[in-house]
Amino acid sequence: MIKQPNVIIGNAELLVTMGRKGELFGFFYPRRDHAQHIDESLACIHTGESLLWTNSNDWQSIQNYIEDTNIVSTKLYHDSGIRISILDLVHPDVPVLIRRFKIQSQKKISGKFYYYSNFNVGETSKKNSGYCDSKARLMVQYWQDYYIGIYSMPEFSEWQVGKAMDTIWWTNSRYDMEDGKLQNNKEDIGNINNAAGWKLELEADGTSEFVIFMGAAPSRNILYKRMHELSKLPLEQIFEKTREHWVMWLSKKQVLKMPGLEGYNNLRQELFNAYNRALLVLYLMNDHENGSFVAAPEFDSNFEKCGGYGFCWNRDSSEVVLALKHSGYPEYCDRFFRWCIRTQLPDGSWFQRYWLDGSTAPSWGNFDYSTQIDETGSTLYAMDVYYRILEGLKKIEFLEEVWVSVLRAAEYLMKRTKTGLHESCMDLWETYYGIFTYTNASIYAGLMGASHLAEENGEAGLARRWKKRAEFIKQATIDRFWLQEGYFAKGVINEKLDKTIDASVIGTYTPFGMLSPRNPVERDMIFFLIENIQKKLSSPVNRHYGIRRYENDSYINGNPWLVTTLWLSEAMFALALDLPYEKEKDPYEETRKKLTEEGIKFLKWSLAGTTSAGLLPEQVDKSTGRPAWAIPLGWSCSLMLDNILLLDKICRQKAGKEAEG
Amino acid sequence: MGVESMVRDLCMFAGHNENTQIAWFKITYSKNPGSLSSIINYLESQEVQIKFGHLDNITKQTGEYSIFTEIEKGVDIDYLAAKIGELEAVEEVEHGVSEHRMIHLVDFPLNVIGVRGIITRAPTLVDIIRTLNESAPHAEGLLTLSGLRGGIHAAKYFRSIMPLDDKNFTSILAELYRAVGWGILEIDCDPETFEGKIIVRDSFIADVYGETDQPVCAYMSGYFAGYLTEYSGKTIRVREVSCKATGHEVCEHIISPAPSGENQEHVITRGVSR
Numbered sequence: 036m037i038k039q040p041n042v043i044i045g046n047a048e049l050l051v052t053m054g055r056k057g058e059l060f061g062f063f064y065p066r067r068d069h070a071q072h073i074d075e076s077l078a079c080i081h082t083g084e085s086l087l088w089t090n091s092n093d094w095q096s097i098q099n100y101i102e103d104t105n106i107v108s109t110k111l112y113h114d115s116g117i118r119i120s121i122l123d124l125v126h127p128d129v130p131v132l133i134r135r136f137k138i139q140s141q142k143k144i145s146g147k148f149y150y151y152s153n154f155n156v157g158e159t160s161k162k163n164s165g166y167c168d169s170k171a172r173l174m175v176q177y178w179q180d181y182y183i184g185i186y187s188m189p190e191f192s193e194w195q196v197g198k199a200m201d202t203i204w205w206t207n208s209r210y211d212m213e214d215g216k217l218q219n220n221k222e223d224i225g226n227i228n229n230a231a232g233w234k235l236e237l238e239a240d241g242t243s244e245f246v247i248f249m250g251a252a253p254s255r256n257i258l259y260k261r262m263h264e265l266s267k268l269p270l271e272q273i274f275e276k277t278r279e280h281w282v283m284w285l286s287k288k289q290v291l292k293m294p295g296l297e298g299y300n301n302l303r304q305e306l307f308n309a310y311n312r313a314l315l316v317l318y319l320m321n322d323h324e325n326g327s328f329v330a331a332p333e334f335d336s337n338f339e340k341c342g343g344y345g346f347c348w349n350r351d352s353s354e355v356v357l358a359l360k361h362s363g364y365p366e367y368c369d370r371f372f373r374w375c376i377r378t379q380l381p382d383g384s385w386f387q388r389y390w391l392d393g394s395t396a397p398s399w400g401n402f403d404y405s406t407q408i409d410e411t412g413s414t415l416y417a418m419d420v421y422y423r424i425l426e427g428l429k430k431i432e433f434l435e436e437v438w439v440s441v442l443r444a445a446e447y448l449m450k451r452t453k454t455g456l457h458e459s460c461m462d463l464w465e466t467y468y469g470i471f472t473y474t475n476a477s478i479y480a481g482l483m484g485a486s487h488l489a490e491e492n493g494e495a496g497l498a499r500r501w502k503k504r505a506e507f508i509k510q511a512t513i514d515r516f517w518l519q520e521g522y523f524a525k526g527v528i529n530e531k532l533d534k535t536i537d538a539s540v541i542g543t544y545t546p547f548g549m550l551s552p553r554n555p556v557e558r559d560m561i562f563f564l565i566e567n568i569q570k571k572l573s574s575p576v577n578r579h580y581g582i583r584r585y586e587n588d589s590y591i592n593g594n595p596w597l598v599t600t601l602w603l604s605e606a607m608f609a610l611a612l613d614l615p616y617e618k619e620k621d622p623y624e625e626t627r628k629k630l631t632e633e634g635i636k637f638l639k640w641s642l643a644g645t646t647s648a649g650l651l652p653e654q655v656d657k658s659t660g661r662p663a664w665a666i667p668l669g670w671s672c673s674l675m676l677d678n679i680l681l682l683d684k685i686c687r688q689k690a691g692k693e694a695e696g
Numbered sequence: 697m698g699v700e701s702m703v704r705d706l707c708m709f710a711g712h713n714e715n716t717q718i719a720w721f722k723i724t725y726s727k728n729p730g731s732l733s734s735i736i737n738y739l740e741s742q743e744v745q746i747k748f749g750h751l752d753n754i755t756k757q758t759g760e761y762s763i764f765t766e767i768e769k770g771v772d773i774d775y776l777a778a779k780i781g782e783l784e785a786v787e788e789v790e791h792g793v794s795e796h797r798m799i800h801l802v803d804f805p806l807n808v809i810g811v812r813g814i815i816t817r818a819p820t821l822v823d824i825i826r827t828l829n830e831s832a833p834h835a836e837g838l839l840t841l842s843g844l845r846g847g848i849h850a851a852k853y854f855r856s857i858m859p860l861d862d863k864n865f866t867s868i869l870a871e872l873y874r875a876v877g878w879g880i881l882e883i884d885c886d887p888e889t890f891e892g893k894i895i896v897r898d899s900f901i902a903d904v905y906g907e908t909d910q911p912v913c914a915y916m917s918g919y920f921a922g923y924l925t926e927y928s929g930k931t932i933r934v935r936e937v938s939c940k941a942t943g944h945e946v947c948e949h950i951i952s953p954a955p956s957g958e959n960q961e962h963v964i965t966r967g968v969s970r
Contacts, residue, residue, distance in 0.1 A: 160833065200834035202914060204844055204921065205931040205954040218956060226834055 037335050039666045041098055042648045043316065044105045044123055047323040049130035049251060052332045055098050055647060057109035057121040057134075058090040060334070062183070064130050064251035067322055067329045068345045068391045070158040071336065072183050072251070074199075075228075078136055080117060080235065081147040081215040087113060099648050102308075104281040105315050106274070107648070116141030126273055127280035129261055131250035133273060137242055144237040149212050150185065150247055153199050153228040157181045158336075160199070165229055166222035167194045173262060174229050175255070182255055186248040186262040191231035193217040199228040246270060284318065285311055289363040291683045294690040299635070305642055310679045312649045313672040314362060317355060320669045322391040326370025328352045329391065331653070331665040338397075340591070342465070344665050346388040346396040349375065349410040350463060351670045353417035354546070358673035360421060361680050368421040372433075375414055376440045383447030384411045387465075400461055404468060408451055408460045412477030415444050416547065419484025422491070438492055445485035445501050448478050452504060455511030462526070463539055464584060471526035473539040475512040479505045480547035509549050521563035525585060536571045537585040538599035540564060545606045552613035561610060568603055569633075577660040579640040591664050594654040597641050601674035604641075607634035608681035612688070618695075631685055638678055641671075651675055716766045718747075718794040719773045723761045723780060724787045731785030735761060738783060742776060743768075758787060764794075808876065810853040818877075822904040825915065840918035847922025855927075862887035865927050869920075878916070885924070885951050890932050894920055896947040902940035911939035913947050920949055931956065 038060045040052035045063075052061035059076035063069070080087045087093065089111055098109045109121040120137040138148065156163050157178035165176040174185040174194060195217040197206030204210055208230035211217050217232050237243055248265060252258035265273070291310060296303040320328045333345025352371055359367040378393045380386060387400035387407055400406045418437055425433055451458045457478055462471045482505035489498035516524045516532075523540040525533045541564055543549045550557040550564075573580035574595040581595025582603050611630040614623040621627075644655035644662055651671035652662035725731050732751075739746065745766045752760040767773065777791040806813040828835040854860050854868055866883035873881050879899040885892035896902075896916060905912045913936050921934040931954040938944040 198837070200841065201837035202840045202917070202935070203933070203954075204837070204840055204918070205933065205956075207841070210841075210844070226837075 037340060039334055039652075039662070039664070040332065040650070041646045041666075042100065042107045042123075042650065043319055043332060043667065044107055044125050044132075045319045046125045046127050046130065049125050049132065050319055050332060051123075051125060051132050052334075053107065053109075053123065054090065055109075056090045056094055056096045056111060057098070057107075057119075057123065059132075061332055062132070062249070062251070063332065064181070064183075065253075066391050067320060068333065068347075070156075070181060071333060071345075072154055072156050072158065072181065074153040074155050074160070076152040076154070076249070077150075078119070078121075079149040079151055079212055079230075080119075080138070080144075081149060081212060082115070082117075082144055083146040083215065086149075086213050086215075087115075087117070089119065097647075100312070100315075101278065103285055103311055103315075104278050105319065106277060106281070117144070122274075124274060124277045126265065127277055129250070129265065130252070131248055131261060131265055133265075133270070134247040134249065135270060136245045136247070138235065138237065138244075139240065139242045140237045141239060143239050143241075144235055146235045147193075147212075147215055148233045148235040148243065148245055149217075149230050150187070150191075150232075150245075151208060151212065151228070151230045152176075152185065152249075153209075154183050156183050160226040162225070163227055164222070164224050165196045165227045167196055167219075167229070169194070169221075171259060171263075173259065174231055175258065176227065176229065177255070180253045182252045182258040184248075184250050184252070184258045184262055185229075185231060186250070186266060187231060187233075188246045188248075188266065189233065191233055193219055193232040194230065196220050196223045196227060196229045198223060199226045201226070281315065285314060287363050288314060289361065289680065291679065293683050293686045295686050296682075302635070302639065306638070306679050306682070308649060309642055309645075309651075309675055310362075313651065313675045314359075314364070316650065316667045317359060317367075317669060317672050320355075320667075320672075321367065322347075323370075325391055325393060326367070326372075326374040327389065327391040327393070328355050328371070328669050330388075330670065331668045334665070341664075342399065343397070344668075347374075347391055348388045349385045349414045350407070351673075353413040355669050355673040357417050357420055357546075358676040360424065362676050365421070365424070368417075369433075372418055372421065372437055375418075376437060379440055379443060383443035383445075384408070385414055385444075386410075387461075399465070403451075404459050405461050407463065407465070407474070408448070408457050409463050409471075409474040409477035411444050411447055412474070412479070412481030412547075415441060415448070415481035416477065416484045419487050422488060434488060434492055438488070441485050441488050442497070445482060445489075445497075448482055448485075449501070449504055452478055452508055455507045456515065456527075457508075464590075466590070467526075467528050469526050469528035469533070471539075472512060472516045472523040473537070473542045474526075475508055475516075476540075476543040476547040476549045479508045479512070479549045482508070483548075512543070512549070517560070520567065521560075522567040523564070535586050536567055538568050538572055538582050538596075538602060539584070541568060541602055541606045545602075545609050552610055553615070558614075561606070565603065565606055565610070565630075572599070574657050576655060576657050577640055577643040579636055579643075581640055581644070581655050581657075582637070591654060592657065594657045594663050596654050597644060597651055597671040598653060598668070598674060600637050601641055601671065601678055604634040604637035605674060605678050605681060607631070607637075608678060608685060611685055612681065631682070634678070634682070638682070641675065641678075713766070715769055717769050717771075717773070718764060719767055719776075720762070720764050720792055720794065721777060721780065722790040723763075724789075725759055725761060725785045726787060727757060727759050728785065732759070732761065734783060734785050735780065738780065739763075739765070742771075742779075744776075809850055809872065810856070811849070818900040818904045822901055825901060825912065826905065829912070836914045839914040840921070843915040843918025843920075844922035844925075847919040847924070848926045849922075850919075851923045851926035860927060869923055879947075887928075890924060890928055890930060890951060890953055892951045894934070894949040894951065896949065899940060899947045902947050905941045907943065908941045910942065911936040911947070912941045913939055913949070916947070917949050920951070924951065 040060050041055040043052050045051055048065050050063040050067045059073050061071050062073040063071050078089045095112045106124040111119040118139045122135040125132050154176045156176050163178050167174050172190045176183050195208040195211045197208045208228045212230055250262050293303045327347035329345050330348055330351045331344035335341055335343050356368045356371045386395050387398040388396045390396050456470050457474055463473050482501045486498045486502040522536055525535045525537040544561045550561050552558045572583045574583050582599040583595050584599050607630040611627045645651055646662050650667040653665035653668040654663040656663040747764045747766055749763040777789050781789040870881040873879050880897040882895040899913050901913045917934045917936045921932050924932040933952050933954040934949050936949050938948045940947050
């Protein structure tokens with residue numbers, strides 16, 4: 036069953052995804068992509084008469100992050116007058132989720148509080164083993180060297196470990212809770228589940244508090260020690276330490292000012308919040324050991340409706356690390372490019388997608404015709420962008436480190452673009468085979484970047500050769516794909532020119548800079564592109580328009596995407612900044628203003644499509660306006676960061692000009 | 697407390713006859729002596745052939761008489777309905793014509809023991825069961841748990857509309873199974889110990905499933921367990937020990953109280969204990 040999270044929390048080793056009612060969807064340890072140990076994990080209340088599952092429709096919920104942290108507050112309200120406040124946080128140093136439940140009721144309750152979990156430790160329901168160590172106050176489930184444990188304060192007074200999916204249904208913890216009394220079975224094997232129970236005696240308007248520690252460890256011994264040590268600390272101290280950790284991490288960010296946005300109905304504050312949230316989310320999507328990123332926390336591991344998102348794509352991650360670099364976190368570039376050097380294929384290209392440890396992931400791009408050449412172009416381009424901001428010794432060291440990789444990747448691109456356009460491969464949306472405007476633009480940028488790096492490395496001959504090919508690709512793309520209608524064709528599919536407008540053709544301008552706004556003809560082309568994408572791909576929802584990927588897109592109902600919408604607004608902001616400026620009489624003043632205003636509308640539309648806690652999805656449902664798919668998506672986060680930084684720059688420039696008079 | 701309402705919707709399957717039409721009438725009438733016979737007499741006088749009829753006691757004062765009829769094509773059904781409506785005993789008439797004469801429902805949606813019901817071919821459900829057995833891990837457990845929910849609901853529903861006691865709890869379950877076409881039950885269950893067995897003749901699952909090595913009626917075992925658990929307030933285990941699909945004449949399910957506490961019987965019976 037596919038479940039999209041409303042919030043995510045974690046630390047460097049643990050990633051937890053949760054629904055809007057505080058139910059756990061994913062518990063990824065020790066990597067963000069593997070292993071996911073949970074099928075279900077949530078609280079229940081037995082009122083003395085019936086069992087209430089906190090994820091049922093009978094509860095209303097309000098969920099949000101504690102400001103500038105990855106700490107979540109969830110408030111649940113039941114029709115019967117029961118109210119539950121849940122505070123969720125992951126300790127910054129150890130992979131332990133801490134869940135504090137405060138329960139209040141308008142009426143007297145004499146019942147039970149239960150915490151139910153169906154773990155699939157090691158990402159399998161097979162051959163698991165579970166037990167309750169009542170002396171150590173621990174419920175444990177393990178498979179090979181993955182151990183998941185539950186500890187609580189106060190100590191749970193009853194428990195059950197039973198079969199989750201068997202004919203001996205009465206051992207099933209899910210059913211065992213129904214009568215308000217657990218059987219205290221101590222151990223079992225196979226596909227099992229567990230429940231811990233506490234007496235819940237509430238006077239009218241009284242409060243009870245339960246704290247659950249859910250930890251992960253590579254051995255029984257470490258699990259016991261971890262839980263024992265953590266239980267000695269006051270919860271307030273853990274909370275403060277966790278809050279401080281996130282606030283400190285955010286303090287390194289590029290500071291925003293956004294002067295002049297005060298009049299936009301709280302937009303400035305919304306953008307500050309979105310900026311912080313995107314940064315906090317990207318921290319959680321990153322593999323701190325390897326440097327790679329998941330595109331999104333996995334939500335479809337059976338590939339029921341898509342190919343899954345819990346893997347690292349070079350295309351997405353290149354965008355992410357550059358956005359993080361622009362936002363004040365250059366260290367992510369370092370680690371990611373080291374990962375790239377390690378994962379580059381023998382032919383010099385990069386694979387469609389990888390597990391975060393660098394091994395190749397399940398793929399439908401195993402051949403030359405089905406690979407995605409743009410990923411190699413994007414990676415080279417990103418390496419050069421990073422190199423350009425480095426200074427001194429660091430610059431030299433970086434070039435030394437990546438040079439062989441750059442050489443191999445550039446030669447791969449040379450090999451596959453002999454006619455000026457790339458050989459047939461798969462497009463960036465992983466749907467079509469053919470020759471694509473976007474892919475050509477990424478190769479152009481990759482070769483231009485490689486050429487610059489070669490020049491810096493004293494390889495003038497290679498630099499000239501790669502630059503010449505890049506210019507050849509640019510010319511061929513314009514000659515073959517630019518249409519009289521004022522936009523680039525999607526490409527050649529089945530040997531025919533496909534004139535479908537595809538939002539990714541804006542990549543010719545941003546990020547790849549194949550079209551330059553300093554060239555008047557190309558500047559006009561950029562304007563035409565923006566206009567036509569807006570005109571032909573707008574999809575009305577949430578009081579404005581989002582941008583679809585391309586005409587007749589049928590993937591997940593052909594919704595508008597945050598990626599394409601923020602990509603277009605990024606192009607608008609970038610163009611507003613790139614347009615020539617003359618101090619005396621600015622000929623582009625009105626155009627610049629219009630581009631900025633239009634961009635802000637798309638930015639606001641994107642903010643309206645987040646989860647209630649502010650997570651950015653891949654798509655927005657075209658009918659309901661709700662976040663629709665892949666939540667949170669790293670690429671959406673990186674585009675949000677880029678947009679906000681560009682808008683900040685526009686605001687600062689405008690304020691500067693006004694100050695100049 | 698008596699049965700206050702019993703809702704039963706209608707459907708029918710008709711053969712093909714170009715000269716006639718299939719019409720249905722839902723007649724709400726006052727329950728005075730002789731009122732129902734006045735309606736039937738009138739229909740007979742109009743040469744209306746009643747193919748299927750059903751009475752429903754909605755309240756103490758009114759009843760509902762639903763009929764499917766076969767009527768010559770030339771007859772004006774709207775006019776006939778109006779004339780029925782003019783009868784003294786009749787309060788309201790709804791009517792319609794089954795255009796294709798194959799299958800028709802008077803009410804939509806159907807209602808079965810208090811919740812929405814559907815009519816389905818047995819192979820439709822058995823195909824789902826077969827697919828689960830072939831492809832899903834723990835299919836038998838999954839089907840048991842699904843059945844468990846159904847059985848719990850049935851016992852709760854019956855208890856909500858009538859007194860459910862040691863004298864009738866088995867016969868009501870048997871009536872239900874027969875009414876929905878799932879099978880014919882012979883239930884032998886001691887209401888003190890909840891030990892016994894249930895024989896299922898013509899189980900729709902086993903009948904349709906075809907020959908197989910393993911018992912296939914786990915859904916029914918779960919259903920019985922849910923029903924008996926909800927009725928008794930005790931945890932009841934029901935296991936299918938022989939199944940028509942494995943070559944037996946009937947399906948047999950054994951009833952017993954489930955082991956409780958730290959009893960490891962379930963582990964031992966699986967032969968994994970050393």
